[in-house]
Amino acid sequence: MSLTIADIAVPINQNKTFHYTVPDELIPSIAVGARVLVPFGARRVTGTVVGFPGTAVKEGLKKVLEVLGDPLSPDLMKLAHWMSDYYLHPLGLSIETMVPRALGTAKVRTRRFLQLLEGDHDVNMIRGPKQSELLFLLCDRQAIPFEDLGAYSSATIKALVERGMAEIVEKAVEKIPEQTAFVPDQAPELMPEQVEAVRSISGTMTAGSFEVFLLHGVTGSGKTEVYLHCIAALAGTGKGAIVLVPEIALTPQLLGRFRKRFGGRVAVLHSGLTDRERADEYRRIRAGLVDVAIGARSAVFAPFPKLGLVVVDEEHENSYKQDDGLRYHARDVAVVRAKFQGAVCVLGSATPSLESYYNAKAGKYRYVRIANRVDHRPMPGVSIIDVRTQPKASVYAPALVAAVHQRLEKNEQSLLLLNRRGFSSVLICGDCGKAIQCPNCSVSLTFHKSERKLKCHYCDFHTAPPERCAVCGGVNVKPLGTGTQKVEEEAAALFPGARIARMDSDSTRGRDAHDRLLGRVDRGEVDILLGTQMIAKGHDFPAVTLVGAVDADVGLNLPDFRSAEKTFQLITQAAGRAGRGDAAGEVIIQTMNPGHYSLRHSMTHDYDGFYGEEIAYRTELGYPPVRRVVKIEVKSGQERTAADAAKVARDRVRFLLRGKETTLLGPAPSPISRVRGKYRFQMLLLSSKRETLRMLAVEARKAVEDTFKNRVQVIVDVDPVNLM
Ligand code: ADP
Ligand code: ZN
Numbered sequence: 001m002s003l004t005i006a007d008i009a010v011p012i013n014q015n016k017t018f019h020y021t022v023p024d025e026l027i028p029s030i031a032v033g034a035r036v037l038v039p040f041g042a043r044r045v046t047g048t049v050v051g052f053p054g055t056a057v058k059e060g061l062k063k064v065l066e067v068l069g070d071p072l073s074p075d076l077m078k079l080a081h082w083m084s085d086y087y088l089h090p091l092g093l094s095i096e097t098m099v100p101r102a103l104g105t106a107k108v109r110t111r112r113f114l115q116l117l118e119g120d121h122d123v124n125m126i127r128g129p130k131q132s133e134l135l136f137l138l139c140d141r142q143a144i145p146f147e148d149l150g151a152y153s154s155a156t157i158k159a160l161v162e163r164g165m166a167e168i169v170e171k172a173v174e175k176i177p178e179q180t181a182f183v184p185d186q187a188p189e190l191m192p193e194q195v196e197a198v199r200s201i202s203g204t205m206t207a208g209s210f211e212v213f214l215l216h217g218v219t220g221s222g223k224t225e226v227y228l229h230c231i232a233a234l235a236g237t238g239k240g241a242i243v244l245v246p247e248i249a250l251t252p253q254l255l256g257r258f259r260k261r262f263g264g265r266v267a268v269l270h271s272g273l274t275d276r277e278r279a280d281e282y283r284r285i286r287a288g289l290v291d292v293a294i295g296a297r298s299a300v301f302a303p304f305p306k307l308g309l310v311v312v313d314e315e316h317e318n319s320y321k322q323d324d325g326l327r328y329h330a331r332d333v334a335v336v337r338a339k340f341q342g343a344v345c346v347l348g349s350a351t352p353s354l355e356s357y358y359n360a361k362a363g364k365y366r367y368v369r370i371a372n373r374v375d376h377r378p379m380p381g382v383s384i385i386d387v388r389t390q391p392k393a394s395v396y397a398p399a400l401v402a403a404v405h406q407r408l409e410k411n412e413q414s415l416l417l418l419n420r421r422g423f424s425s426v427l428i429c430g431d432c433g434k435a436i437q438c439p440n441c442s443v444s445l446t447f448h449k450s451e452r453k454l455k456c457h458y459c460d461f462h463t464a465p466p467e468r469c470a471v472c473g474g475v476n477v478k479p480l481g482t483g484t485q486k487v488e489e490e491a492a493a494l495f496p497g498a499r500i501a502r503m504d505s506d507s508t509r510g511r512d513a514h515d516r517l518l519g520r521v522d523r524g525e526v527d528i529l530l531g532t533q534m535i536a537k538g539h540d541f542p543a544v545t546l547v548g549a550v551d552a553d554v555g556l557n558l559p560d561f562r563s564a565e566k567t568f569q570l571i572t573q574a575a576g577r578a579g580r581g582d583a584a585g586e587v588i589i590q591t592m593n594p595g596h597y598s599l600r601h602s603m604t605h606d607y608d609g610f611y612g613e614e615i616a617y618r619t620e621l622g623y624p625p626v627r628r629v630v631k632i633e634v635k636s637g638q639e640r641t642a643a644d645a646a647k648v649a650r651d652r653v654r655f656l657l658r659g660k661e662t663t664l665l666g667p668a669p670s671p672i673s674r675v676r677g678k679y680r681f682q683m684l685l686l687s688s689k690r691e692t693l694r695m696l697a698v699e700a701r702k703a704v705e706d707t708f709k710n711r712v713q714v715i716v717d718v719d720p721v722n723l724m
Contacts, residue, residue, distance in 0.1 A: 005054060006030060006064060008047040009092035010040055015084070017050055017091065021061045030064070033072040035099075037065045048072060048095050050081075070283070072099070075341050076303060082336055088697060088716050089326045097326040098301040100282050102275035113169050114157060115143040121165045130156045138166055182263035187232075188225065193217075193370040197226045200368055201346060202233040205308055210339045214315075214360040215348040217370030218605065219576020220377065223348045224254060226370075227311045228261050230346065231292055239308030239343070240285065243294045244330055246317035252515050254313070255294060262292055269295030269302065297322060297330040300337060307341040310334045315347035315356055316569055321721040329719055331356075350576055351569040354562075354618065357611055358625040380547070380578040380585030382571075382603040386594045388433060394494075395487055400548045400588050401494055407546050408498055408527055414546040416530045417574050418487055426557045427454065427465055431474030433592025435557035436466065442621060444557045446671040447479060457559055457723070458665040458684060480554055487550060488530055495528060503531035545585050547578045552591040552599060559671050560723045561623045568598040568610050575602065622663060622686050624719070630685045630693045631720040632700055633670065635678040635713040645704045645712040646681035652703035653685065653696050662687040662696070671724045678713070684720075693718075 004022040020038055022030055030036070034049045039062050046068065072080070072095070080098060084091040116138040126132050134152050138144065138160070149157065160166040190198065197215060204211045217223045231241045243258070245251045248270040258266050267281045267290045284290050286303040293302035297320055300310070312320070312331045320330040331347060338345035347356050347365070360367040373379065383399075390397040396404075407414045426444045428435045435444040438456035445454040447465065455462040468475055488502055503517055520526050521541055529544075555567040571589060578585025591599055601610035619626050632649055636642035646667035653664055666683030673680055687693050701714045 004030075004052060005058065005061065006036075006049050007051040007053050008036060008038060008064075009050050009090075009095060010038065010045050010047040011090075011092040011096045012040070012045075013090055013093065015090045018047075019053065019058065019061055020064045021058075022064050026064055026067050029067045031071065033074060033077045035068040035070055035072070037068060038062065039065065047092065048077075048080075050077070050091065070099070070279075070286075073303060073305060075307075075337075076301065078340050079301075079333070079337055082340075083326060083328055083333065087326055087328055087718050088694065088701075094326050097298075097322075097328070100275060100278040102279040111170070112146040113143045114138065114146065114149060114160075114166050115169050116166055117164060119164070121163075125163050127159070128156075131159050134160060135165060143169070184263065185260040187228065187261070190225065190229065191222060191372070191374055193372060194222050194226050194229075197368045197370060198229045198233070200366065201226070201230050201309075201344060204366075205230065205233060205344045208342055210342050210344070212335055212338070212345045212347065212359075212365040213368055214352055214356050214365045215346050215368050215370070216352055216357075216360075216607070217348065217350060218373060218379065219350045219573065220373040221350070221370040222374045223313070223350075223370065224257060227313070227346065227348070228257065230309055230311075230344075231262070234291070234308040237306075237308060238288070239306045240288075240290065240302070240304030241292045241309040241311065242299055242302050242304070242307070242334070243292060243311045244299055244313065244320070244334060245294065245296060246314050246319045248294070248296050252518060258292060258294055265289075265291040267293045267302070269293060269299045271296070297328075300330045300333050307338070307343040309343055310338050310345045312345070312347045314349055316349045316351055316353040318566075318721050321719075323722055327715075327717050327720075329721070332719070351572045351607065354565055354611070354614060355625040358615070378584055379605050380575050380587050382575055382587040382589065382605075384589045384591060384594045384599055384603060386592070387590050388431065388592050390590075395490055395550060396494060396548075397588075397590055400550075400590065403546055403548070403586065403588055404495060404498075404528065408495065410545075411524075412545040413521065413524070413526065413541065413543045414528045414548065415541075415544055415574070415577055416487070416491065416528060417547060417549045417570075418530065418532055418551060426480045426554075426559065427477055428480040428553065428557060428592070429469035429472060429474050430476035430478055430592075432469060432472035433553065434469065434471045435480065435553075436470070436477070441561075441665065442617070443561055443563070444559045446559050448669070448673060455669055457668045457671045457682065458561075460666065460668050480551075480557060491528060491530060498527040499525065500528045500530060501526045503529060541577060544577055547574045547585070547587045549574060549587070549589045549591075552589050553593060556591075556593060556596060556598065558724075561618070561621070562721075562723075564596070564598040564617075565614060567596075568602050568614075571599065571602040572605065572607075575605070627663075627686045627688045628690055628693055629720060630697045631682055631715075631717040631723070632685065632697060633680055633682040633715040633717065634667075634704060635675075635680050635715070636708075636711060637678055638711075639679040641708065641711055642679040642681050645708050645714070646683065648707050649700040649704050649714070650683060652700045653683075656696055656699055660687070660692050661689070662692055682723075684723075 004027055005019050006022050007017050008020050009017045032049055032051060036047050037044055038047050080095045084094040134156055201213055215223055234241055255268055267285055269281055285293055293299050312334050315331050322328050335345050359365045385397045385399055404414050426435050427447050436454060438445055438461050440461055441456055441458040443458055445456055447454055453462050454465055469477055491500055501517060521529055524543055549571055555570055556563055575587040578587055589599060597613045634642055634645040650667050663686040667681045670680040670682045685693050685696055697716045701716055704712055704714045
């Protein structure tokens with residue numbers, strides 16, 4: 001018996017693949033990318049064929065049991081290898097991240113048919129009217145699903161099969177969407193800057209070459225309309241488009257616009273789908289029944305056999321980075337996927353990430369700017385209120401209260417933006433507004449309540465909480481942050497009779513809660529919408545004319561080197577919600593740091609001004625995008641063990657570091673130092689050389705795993721976004 005050997009990746013936490021023999025009968029159906037059922041230890045698991053190392057028979061190999069449906073295309077296999085390599089994550093687990101859970105584990109859904117066999121059939125061989133009736137029916141329809149054969153007994157069916165006239169077959173069913181009569185909406189006539197953007201992007205698409213565009217358009221500049229036109233330009237090429245959005249639940253309006261333009265040829269991969277529905281959508285995309293797939297992060301793996309365009313909307317959003325398992329950044333994977341499939345990638349934002357703007361400046365991405373809002377609606381006026389000079393009794397300054405009252409009188413809507421809920425682990429001086437900083441790292445120190453200590457989570461600096469502020473000598477040092485609830489109660493008291501709604505992840509849990517709330521705002525049933533950052537994002541509310549940022553300082557002082565960037569983005573995006581209709585908009589920011597560059601530049605809508613100052617700071621400290629960063633985190637139920645493991649990792653890195661242009665920060669307790677009973681320590685490695693970082697991370701991980709086995713969990717996060 002000749003046996004082929006297949007190299008198979010299985011979903012286990014080890015970066016290696018395994019050899020299996022392929023029984024003869026499976027050889028015709030197996031290929032690289034095939035999903036297979038294999039024995040693994042005492043279990044049976046779904047693996048993926050990654051190669052065929054040769055036909056030399058090795059003793060003792062186990063056999064592939066079954067070839068399942070839904071193979072991965074060569075392009076997606078290439079992407080899986082890239083991700084596994086780049087994010088230092090086992091290949092088998094990387095592949096599992098790419099495919100919907102119900103694929104490969106469940107069998108392909110099939111229907112049984114009775115199918116006419118080729119050849120001249122002798123009617124004289126048939127007995128009785130039922131049999132001849134069925135044969136005639138078959139000649140007419142070629143194949144009949146079993147559910148339509150109710151009028152015929154199994155003996156009748158069997159008779160035709162035994163005489164070689166028909167056979168019973170199983171066919172995979174592709175779910176075909178109901179084709180309701182669909183009339184696309186009328187696309188608006190594009191503004192000149194939109195025309196220019198569409199021309200550059202679709203020109204490159206037509207040429208079929210890979211390119212990344214950074215589409216930098218102010219809020220309300222009509223970027224979505226640009227995406228729609230570029231996708232329409234793919235019609236007739238057989239190529240699909242992927243549109244990534246930060247969070248699908250927050251974008252019902254955007255989905256509506258795609259549906260109105262492209263009808264049933266849009267697949268929406270939202271988190272409310274069941275596993276089976278998700279698998280069905282996946283197959284629909286692979287079968288070419290879909291032109292556009294829209295979804296969050298994981299839609300970047302939508303299996304279009306031919307891909308023309310990948311859009312990453314609001315590319316600066318943190319939610320594109322997966323925070324567990326395979327810690328991929330969907331924006332970066334989108335770029336790589338486009339490259340592998342010769343597609344165009346469009347990164348769209350009003351406030352591009354430092355990374356993307358840096359790449360555009362370096363000539364890696366093509367830069368397309370839309371500087372004007374559609375119909376030249378003005379950008380809203382932004383003013384800053386220094387809360388240190390305001391009455392302390394209320395979280396709302398009198399000027400903001402007055403502005404809300406004006407809106408109520410005119411029947412216009414207000415958005416009041418609060419920062420991260422209840423984050424109070426930063427200490428701030430109530431007099432000068434400065435947070436207590438690390439002397440080495442230029443990030444805020446984190447207050448650890450239980451130990452009454454301030455710690456830096458980049459380096460190992462720590463200190464007792466000071467009695468006085470080091471900047472102004474004030475004695476009013478206190479934790480920062482106001483809870484949403486308090487802010488809501490006060491609003492109710494200040495604006496009696498106003499219809500107030502709150503939107504944050506507590507108040508809007510559940511599948512349709514966001515939709516319903518957004519719908520109420522849209523219909524003018526809400527006067528004041530209060531909420532965390534999620535209200536700042538992407539929505540188009542024409543009747544909103546006022547945006548107030550209640551506590552801009554919270555974001556500014558997070559212990560994260562990106563805190564200024566995040567604040568600039570948040571304020572600019574929030575400002576973008578004001579004045580999208582006919583009435584002009586106004587933005588009011590309350591802060592203790594009125595001079596901070598992230599606020600100053602958002603006041604004048606000056607992205608370049610902000611970028612200039614921010615990149616200088618990043619360059620000075622060697623933070624991304626100037627250098628690359630890898631985070632190594634260790635976790636253990638025992639604090640001592642976690643601390644020891646962090647030291648082992650640190651020592652290994654220090655030993656290997658000599659002579660390398662690389663910075664090690666930490667280890668230090670993570671800002672949120674205990675999560676689900678596990679103590680966490682982290683360190684950051686910074687270098688301009690990816691190879692160096694990767695070698696250090698792999699070696700540090702190995703050193704900890706060798707010493708502590710499974711008493712400690714080591715997590716390597718390449719290009720980390722979450723430093724909490
Ligand atoms: P962005 O995504 O850049 O914030 P949108 O694409 O949401 O902007 O566009 C803002 C608003 O302007 C939307 O209501 C959209 O329908 C409308 N719009 C976009 N382009 C045009 C155009 N060329 N003419 C008229 N209205 C437009
Ligand atoms: Zn420090």
